[in-house]
Amino acid sequence: MINHPFLCLVPILLIIAQSAEGCYTSIFAFGDSLTDNGNLLALSAPRIIHQGRLPNGETYFHHPTGRCCDGRLIVDFLAQQFGLPIPPPYTEVSKEMTMDIRAGVNFAVAGARALDTDFYDKIGIIDPVTNDTLRVQLDWFKHMLPSICGPEKGKFAFLQAPSPTKSK
Numbered sequence: 330m331i332n333h334p335f336l337c338l339v340p341i342l343l344i345i346a347q348s349a350e351g352c353y354t355s356i357f358a359f360g361d362s363l364t365d366n367g368n369l370l371a372l373s374a375p376r377i378i379h380q381g382r383l384p385n386g387e388t389y390f391h392h393p394t395g396r397c398c399d400g401r402l403i404v405d406f407l408a409q410q411f412g413l414p415i416p417p418p419y420t421e422v423s424k425e426m427t428m429d430i431r432a433g434v435n436f437a438v439a440g441a442r443a444l445d446t447d448f449y450d451k452i453g454i455i456d457p458v459t460n461d462t463l464r465v466q467l468d469w470f471k472h473m474l475p476s477i478c479g480p481e482k483g484k485f486a487f488l489q490a491p492s493p494t495k496s497k
């Protein structure tokens with residue numbers, strides 16, 4: 330991941346403030362390896378992904394979680410600082426359809442690019458790591474919006490988001 334030439338997607342944290350006291354109630358995270366807490370690992374063959382092996386994860390979680398880090402990421406520290414649960418990876422949420430997503434979801438995928446895959450296809454660059462670009466992550470988020478803030482809100486149901494596709 331570290332040598333990947335397109336690791337340029339700056340993590341974007343969308344923090345939704347709701348209460349009048351200025352507290353934060355949710356964190357929705359987008360980005361790449363600086364923010365991914367398990368999505369690429371869930372979408373890939375684990376043996377080829379370094380974040381699926383120690384020492385990644387050893388100092389805090391005591392097992393590899395998919396983070397490109399031996400401890401927590403900035404998004405984890407932010408969540409804990411705000412008194413929120415660490416936002417679960419989207420791949421976990423989309424597998425367990427009953428998870429409570431009101432406190433947020435982490436959509437980041439290590440190696441993700443900001444520009445669409447089409448752009449790279451046209452210039453003949455194939456991404457061997459992931460095609461889950463920023464647009465793809467935002468689409469996942471958009472599909473989840475009814476569960477987050479629509480009439481179904483609070484039922485913890487996650488009905489509409491597409492399953493992420495596993496890469497070979």
Ligand SMILES: *[C@@H]1O[C@H](CO)[C@@H](O)[C@H](O)[C@H]1NC(C)=O
Binds near residue numbers: 455457459496497
């Ligand atoms: C990304 O998409 C291209 C075609 O647009 C494909 O050749 C490549 O294998 C895909 N990469 C992954 C990781 O799925």
